[in-house]
Amino acid sequence: MSPDRAASSRDERSLRETTFVVVDLETTGASPSVGAGITEIGAVKVHGGEVVGEFKSFVNPLTPIPYFITELTGITHEMIKNSPIIDEVLPDFLTFCGPHTETVLVAHNAPFDIGFLKAASVEIDYPWPDFQVLDTVRLARSVISRDEVLNYKLGTLAEFFGTEVTPNHRALDDAQTTVEILHRIFERLGGYQVETLGELQRHVKSKIKRF
Numbered sequence: 001m002s003p004d005r006a007a008s009s010r011d012e013r014s015l016r017e018t019t020f021v022v023v024d025l026e027t028t029g030a031s032p033s034v035g036a037g038i039t040e041i042g043a044v045k046v047h048g049g050e051v052v053g054e055f056k057s058f059v060n061p062l063t064p065i066p067y068f069i070t071e072l073t074g075i076t077h078e079m080i081k082n083s084p085i086i087d088e089v090l091p092d093f094l095t096f097c098g099p100h101t102e103t104v105l106v107a108h109n110a111p112f113d114i115g116f117l118k119a120a121s122v123e124i125d126y127p128w129p130d131f132q133v134l135d136t137v138r139l140a141r142s143v144i145s146r147d148e149v150l151n152y153k154l155g156t157l158a159e160f161f162g163t164e165v166t167p168n169h170r171a172l173d174d175a176q177t178t179v180e181i182l183h184r185i186f187e188r189l190g191g192y193q194v195e196t197l198g199e200l201q202r203h204v205k206s207k208i209k210r211f
Helices: 003-011 067-073 086-097 110-123 136-143 154-161 171-192 197-208
Strands: 019-027 038-047 050-058 103-107 132-135
Touching: 003 197, 019 067, 019 086, 019 110, 019 171, 038 067, 038 086, 038 110, 038 171, 050 086, 050 171, 086 110, 103 110, 103 171, 110 132, 132 136, 136 171, 136 197, 154 171, 171 197
Parallel strands: 019 103, 103 132
Antiparallel strands: 019 038, 038 050
8 A cells, every 4th residue: 555545544534443642751851952851651542532551651861850850740860760761661652552554642742742752763763653643732722712721731721621630740640631631622523523533634724724
């Protein structure tokens, strides 16, 4: 199958038939380009609206954790000093995700999380699969107006939707919160007759252009 036909086939999948892996990271800083590393990966795999698996691991970034990061996340050097490094954790995480032909990655502010993961794959020379990626910030903007929320931060959306899990700057908890937000966004998308990945992509593009 050609790449174009494969992409088209993926776009035709219904949202209920698609496996999503919702991922969240904690890091030592804002960008891998300035030497920041991953300290924790949390992910939730969902299919048909149900959780089918979870992944959680500390990562030793081999670099000091700044004080303000510890204040924000609660993660200390003592907590991660004996943890595996990214060379070990990333392959395990990608195995958890499954084939890129079946799995769609989701993150809140996806360029941050996926950017760190891709940078790690380059650093350790481990191939990065060609996952489709959804950003719940962009999804939220396409179905929730600024009359309803002040901003699209994870905590704001969690409060707006009344999620059971409260975000707390820990990877798995924040991934679980994002799953709840994703599903509530999907509920709203029903009103736009969005049922497939392709329809979702077109909907988001058309709505975001209006901002």
